Amino acid sequence: MNAIRWARTNLFATWLDALFTLACLALLLRYVPPVVEWAVLNATWNGNDRTDCAAGGACWVFVRVRFGQFMYGLYPAAQTWRVDLAAILLVAFVVPLLWNGAPFKKLFAFLTLVVYPPLGLWLLLGGFGLPVVETREWGGLMLTVFMAVYAGIGAFPLGVLLALGRQSRLPLIRSLSVAFIEFWRGVPIIAVIFLASMLLPLIVPAGVGVDRLVRAVVGLALCIAAYMAEAIRGGLQALPKGQTEAAAAMGLGYWKSTWFIVLPQALRISLPALANEFIALLKNTTLVLVVSLFDLLGIVHAALADPKWVGLTMEAYVFAGSIFWFACFGLSRWSAGLERRLSQGTRH
Amino acid sequence: MVKAGIASGFDFLWRTSGIDVPFRLIEYGPQNTNFDLLLVGVANTVLVSILGMVFATLLGFVVGVARLSKNWLVSFFATTYVEFVRNIPLLLFVFFWYFGVVRALPPPRSSIDIGGIFFLNNRGLSIPLPVEPGAFAIPLVLFAVGFAAFLALRLWGAKRQAATGQPFPVVAAALVLVVGVPGLAAVVAGMSTAWSVPALTGFNFRGGFALIPEFVALFFALVTYTAGFIAEIVRGGILAVSKGQTEAAASLGLKPGQTLRLIVVPQALRVMVPPMTSQYLNVLKNSSFGAAIAFPEIVSVFMGSALNNTGQAIEIIAIVLGIYLVVGLAVSLFMNWYNARIALVTR
Known part of the structure; x- marks a missing residue:
């Protein structure tokens, strides 16, 4: 009963509203299923090249x-761990800074704004012991x-x-x-x-x-x-x-x-x-x-x-x-x- | 700079450009000067910006109002659109419309026919053009006269209402004077002059005016992207009226139409104008995204092609940035004037 009342006030309040609702529903039915079919149902996820892909998805x-x-x-593939490490450090420094109510905000602000820039640059670029990329x-x-x-x-x-x-x-x-x-x-x-x-x-x-x-x-x-x-x-x-x-x-x-x-x-x-x-x-x-x-x-x-x-x-x-x-x-x-x-x- | 063998000075402006531009509103060919090339670029930038501003405003108003609709489904649609559009880079929009949509359209032979006069295909959009544009001078004059007459009538109507309390039908007057009469004249003029309608000859369309795919893609990208931001401004403006x-x-006895026109819209506009100004300036600046798909706007033809040809980086960059600053200043001056006109008068 509640569902019907909700629909009557929120979807079919007036004739015009009902018309809009029906138009929107028609659009949804017309376009959503093909998109889902393309992106998920008919899609190919595994394989090695183009020939593995099914048509229509x-x-x-x-x-x-x-x-x-x-x-x-x-x-270089052998060095990508440096990128990953730089990303993890960035997340580790920034998330506590943005988190509402997390302690040590000043420390993390210092880490993000002062410590991270040279550290991240060193990790990504190399030098001082790391191969240069x-x-x-x-x-x-x-x-x-x-x-x-x-x-x-x-x-x-x-x-x-x-x-x-x-x-x-x-x-x-x-x-x-x-x-x-x-x-x-x-x-x-x-x-x-x-x-x-x-x-x-x-x-x-x-x-x-x-x-x-x-x-x-x-x-x-x-x-x-x-x-x-x-x-x-x-x-x-x-x-x-x-x-x-x-x-x-x-x-x-x-x-x-x-x-x-x-x-x-x-x-x-x-x-x-x-x-x-x-x-x-x-x-x-x-x-x-x-x-x-x-x-x-x-x-x-x-x-x-x-x-x-x-x-x-x-x-x-x-x-x-x-x-x-x-x-x-x-x-x-x-x-x-x-x-x-x-x-x-x-x-x- | 001298050591690097780079010439300086603005002489290059008067030298032959040697650059062809596929899309232009003014007469131009490779034998023209670099200055003419600059004008072509400016005209293209202005064209796509103004069309973008107008249509983004229209779409933005529709979406913004739809977001406030009491109809749950309609407001859900509008909210989804806004949240989708605002969080994706504009460049992706430009690429999507260009490579994903316009370039993927059928070839001219099987173009999408809109009413037999517009043709959309992977070479762009062909639109009809009047053979004698001069025929439209009369409707234009009528529009100007009608607009002036409407303003005068509104003033007189307001005075009369203040004196006698009799309301004046402003909306009807506007419809007749500004829309009706000039519109009718335009229809008459359109029927009297011959039209050059695009027609398929061989592999492509001849006649009419061809809007290149880059223009179509950039226009749609600017409109769909900016509309998301304008919708939020419109929503905020309407919500700001308590x-x-x-x-x-x-309770004073105003009709719903009068309430909207006399009470809600004036107050909402006051909130909306400053952020709208910055959106219009954004459209102007964002038209430079055309450079990424080689639409011949000012950055693409001048900072790209002409700079490569002449190598005079400093002069060219100064000219292009100067033009953006001047046009941007003009837009913001106009909007500030408009803002001052509608701002709350406090005594």
Whole structure:
């Protein structure tokens, strides 16, 4: 009985509603079964090459055979444990930092922002006892994560400085910050990646080669720093003026009051917005394709050019798309939950 | 730079480009200058951006309103769409529409026929074009006149309502003056002029105007992606108008249509305009994703082809970034002006 009542109020409240409901049901019946059939029922999961795949279904053999490449690019197979270790360390440092109510937040923030960058770079690149793996052999998901993490970590301090600069009382610093932020926010990221890949070699002193990956990460970081600065500005503006005045009354100077009073509170408020900027960054790392770096989407796309696997466009995009989707959806759920908690905390 | 043998200065703009562009709105050939090439790129960027903004707004409004529907299934559909779209890179959309959809369409011989005048195939979308576009001058003028007359009538109607309390049928006036009369004139003009309708000759379509596959794919990618973000803005804007407002309007005796037009929409717009501005700027910037599938927009033709030909990286990058900044500034100035017009006036 309850089900019928529910249906009457939520699906068939009026004639128009009933019409919409029926149209939606018709669409579902028309399109969902074929998709399920293609992706699951008629799909081939095991095998070694194209000929093992049944017609009329997805050929997941393609993804299975190429899985190593999609994850590590051309990273030497004997060395992939280093990538795995770097990934495990990243998870081990970041998850306690994001986990609500986990202890030792400061320790994990220090580990993520200060210890991890050189450690991860050493693991991936090698040197000091590990065989060197050139960045041109990097690719796939590991490259995507690497660029997002390093561009994000690099952009964060710059974003904080820019946001503070925009609030500064010194006109020169303020206008410089505004100009920097508006410039990088006003131009497309694809153009910035082009720009970084062509101009950085001209700027650095002769003899110092700039790695292609470094150029892309610098380009991404500059753009994201400007967006992060705007997110942090929101937090700074939301902070009651009484906080800085109280700090000044206690005799704290600008830097002390910023470091101990303003930033901890402002960053807390701007965390959800920062998380959204990080999601955008993760999605935009795909653009490095234009300078011939093969991130997850790039390498999946490139694999389609292999004559052995030609025509498996949908399989490739569904695979890459679902990885991006789960990562971004997870992050956005986390940020939405955080936003809810923060708004509860400040409710009067 | 001198050591690297790179020329400098802007002379290259007036030299022959030697680059052919498959899709252009203005007369252009490889014998034209690099400056003309730049104009072609700008025109393409502007075309796909404006069309993208308009259709993304329409789709976004529909999805945003659907998400608030009391019908569970409709709102479920809309929510699924929004959550799906917002968490996938735009580049994947572009690739999906280009390689997965447009390129996978049937060849011209078995194209998808839409009403006998539009033809969709793996070479793009062929649309009819009037032979004499001049015939549409009259409807355009009528539209401008009708719009001005409507604004004047609305002003007068508001004054009269304030003085006598008699409401003025604004919606009907708008329909007649802005949509009806110019629309009728356009139909008449369309019937009087000859049309160049695409027709299959040999292996391809002749006549009409051919929108290349890259354009079709980029357009659909921009629209479907941006609509997800606009839907959230629309939803937020409508939710921001408190329920007391509609209830108060109803208790004052306003009809549902009047409530929507006079109470809900003006207040929702106020919340929606700033984030919409940044979405429109995003569409403009995201049109550069066309470079990934070689749609001849400004980044692709100028930062790609022309830069390879001339090697003048600094000048070309400065020009392209400058154009984005100027156009972006123009869009945000317009939206700020609009925002100031509709903003809450507090005295």
